[in-house]
Amino acid sequence: MNDLGDARLRTWTLRFMTLLAADTQDQLAWLGEREVETKDVVEEAELLCRVSEGLAERGTFEPEDLRDLRAIGRRLDELHATCRVGLWDNALVTDAAWDDIRSLAREFLLTSLGDWRQPLPITRAPTEPSRPPVHGVPRHPYPGAAPAPGPAVHSPG
Numbered sequence: 001m002n003d004l005g006d007a008r009l010r011t012w013t014l015r016f017m018t019l020l021a022a023d024t025q026d027q028l029a030w031l032g033e034r035e036v037e038t039k040d041v042v043e044e045a046e047l048l049c050r051v052s053e054g055l056a057e058r059g060t061f062e063p064e065d066l067r068d069l070r071a072i073g074r075r076l077d078e079l080h081a082t083c084r085v086g087l088w089d090n091a092l093v094t095d096a097a098w099d100d101i102r103s104l105a106r107e108f109l110l111t112s113l114g115d116w117r118q119p120l121p122i123t124r125a126p127t128e129p130s131r132p133p134v135h136g137v138p139r140h141p142y143p144g145a146a147p148a149p150g151p152a153v154h155s156p157g
Helices: 002-021 024-029 037-057 061-079 088-094 097-113
Strands: none
Touching: 002 037, 002 061, 002 097, 024 088, 024 097, 037 088, 061 097
């Protein structure tokens, strides 16, 4: 992979591990109303742990980082199939395995960045279904956001 691709994968790995390392209450707040399946979180984390092998070979991660990511991957592999079912917000508060994963992710971030406390990944507002423009001015795709800049529209009357 090229340097830009490696840098993006490293950044995504750090962001995802930041989410896994966060306190339960912060994770739940980050989730908000999203319904994220536990299996999707596990699969994403497992993928990032596997990809990190190649990143370490190319010098994007240090050997110590790889050691921590392997530990996370092993712990994820130990999750029983029944622990992968359902929504992640429920698993966070009912399954002690997530406490172990949180601790391992914190160790990884401490080793990689010097501190496990990092800003959580920025979430994007879900887009609304396509809506027609009003008076020729496109509507902003995110609810509650500022309207797209455009000419002033005056109502007749």
